[in-house]
Amino acid sequence: MYRLIMVGGGHAQLSVLKALAQKTSLDIDAVLITPSPYQIYSGMLPGWMAGHYNLSDCRINLCPLAEAAGVRLIFSKVVGIDAKRRRVELSNGTYLDYDGLSLDVGSEGDTSWLEAVGERLLPIKPLGDFVQRWPAILTAASQQDDYRLVVVGGGAAGVELAFAAQHAFATQRCKQASVRLVASESGILSGHAAGVKARTRALLRQRGITLYQGRAVGITEGVALSSGESLRADCLIAATGARPPAWLRNTDLALDEHGYILVDGQHRSLSHPNVFAAGDVCSRADIKLARSGVHAVFAGPVLARNLIASIGGQKPQSYRPRKRSLYLLATGPQYAIASWGEFSAQGHWVWRWKNWIDRCFMRKYGALNHGDKE
Ligand SMILES: Cc1cc2nc3c(=O)[nH]c(=O)nc-3n(C[C@H](O)[C@H](O)[C@H](O)COP(=O)(O)OP(=O)(O)OC[C@H]3O[C@@H](n4cnc5c(N)ncnc54)[C@H](O)[C@@H]3O)c2cc1C
Structure with missing residues (x-):
């Protein structure tokens, strides 16, 4: 049985969980290693601080997602990877062997x-x-x-x-x-x-x-x-x-000059093709990709598709970022600024737009939505 280890429940990994839930025919033994059952969504964190959201609006419970995907959860942290021997080391000193690895642990x-x-x-x-x-x-x-x-x-x-x-x-x-x-x-x-x-x-x-x-x-x-x-x-x-997680130095994966995992356009490690990485933790060798939630989210479906394709021996696809990314910056009283290339706008309507996008994202992953507090 193909042993897949997923490390970190970041934005891109959520897409992998969703995809695995839909691919019930895959004969795999999949594990997700995460320090917490909850993934807090940074896009809504300022809104929570400002008092617009409950905490339950802003965090994703990984347990039901993992259960639906047939993925076992291990609440721990990875502290090292021996990519040659295909094993990860957990913070409690134990090791787990894998055939394929998917990393989405963010940055520090x-x-x-x-x-x-x-x-x-x-x-x-x-x-x-x-x-x-x-x-x-x-x-x-x-x-x-x-x-x-x-x-x-x-x-x-x-x-x-x-x-x-x-x-x-x-x-x-x-x-x-x-x-x-x-x-x-x-x-x-x-x-x-x-x-x-x-x-x-x-x-x-x-x-x-x-x-x-x-x-x-x-x-x-x-x-x-x-x-x-x-x-x-x-x-x-x-x-x-941001800086790369320090423990990446305890791996034999190819890293860029700052210490992020070097990946190709298919988000595959340059040194070990059975290792995939997406989100803040990786650095694309072919293009410069900003470390942002936008790219972590949009790379997710490609990461999922490529992991599943690699298990079945199919061809992976590339993640091609859009030329311009939309950023909606919350600025306090349900008011926001939109930034898209040279275009900018602001107003309560931008906040409502942001709120709608964020809530759609959270609903996709089963987060509780109680409606606005204010
Ligand atoms: C307040 C705030 C506002 C932001 N606003 C924006 C914005 O408007 N637009 C935008 O594009 N970006 C924004 N960002 C940046 C965005 O949050 C990050 O780029 C994004 O979270 C990166 O996603 P990721 O999936 O790489 O990692 P993360 O979302 O950080 O997820 C990584 C997961 O891995 C887990 N993990 C970490 N280490 C380990 C380990 N050793 N073993 C196992 N699991 C581990 C963590 O617990 C976490 O759950 C904002 C960030 C902050 C803090």
Whole structure:
């Protein structure tokens, strides 16, 4: 029997579970290794922080999906891969052998340069830990005068989190609390059009979120910026640049210069063709692909098709990303900015559009949808 091991229940792997549920004729022994039964959907996380969603709206329960797909679940983490011997090592020291491997474990946030701030550091990843800690931040912000939250990271995640936190403070009895956003010297939303950046900066001003640009380093009180300024932080959210999971170094898979798994257009490892990877963890050898949920989601059906094709000895297909990806950035009070190439727009209608897309995605994977809280 063909032994398939799936590692991580990320966006692309959800498509594999769906596809396996429809391919009941496959004679395989499939296992999914994941640290948690829940996959939190980052697209709705800012909406949850802002108070628009319940947590159950934003997380996918992997258990029923795995059951429908005939996939066994192992709640653990992979810490190494011996691709030559075709085995993975789990965090409890046990090994599992495979014939085919599908990896979708995402990326990690690099917070090493902020750690001097100690316990007030709140990394966005793992998302499961973040959602556990956020309610205590809200409580502290409601009880302390002049509570200061600093978000470090000027990408889509950092921007959305800053808006969400500000909206939560404004609506949940934290009137004394304020939000500061620190982006690198190149500014916010690198890769997005000038119009999107201008709209975002204007909204940040309107909501009273101060934007700082410069290299930041953690200090005991908060962060010190390359401009010489220092910012006090009662909480420092780190939504900083992605880095590959450190344990990938314990594998014999071909990696790119940063340490991400090198794959071809079919999302197959360049060194080991029985290993597939999609989402943030991989790097395409043929094209430059941004690390984003958009590509993790759209590569999913191709990953699923190719895994199944490889079991049956059929030809795999390539994932060809669209020229432009649509990004809908939540900005607090059920309001959002749309970014698509040079096109940008904003409004409550953009939020409703985003909400509709996100809920359709979640419904596809059986998440509970209770309807808007507000
Ligand atoms: C707040 C926020 C907002 C964002 N907004 C956007 C946006 O608007 N648009 C966009 O395109 N992108 C956005 N992103 C980026 C997007 O979330 C990521 O690019 C996307 O989640 C990557 O998906 P993935 O499938 O690669 O991994 P993930 O979604 O990170 O899933 C990886 C899974 O693997 C599991 N795992 C990790 N390590 C192991 C291990 N060793 N063994 C087993 N399992 C493991 C994890 O628990 C997790 O369940 C945002 C991110 C954040 C944090």
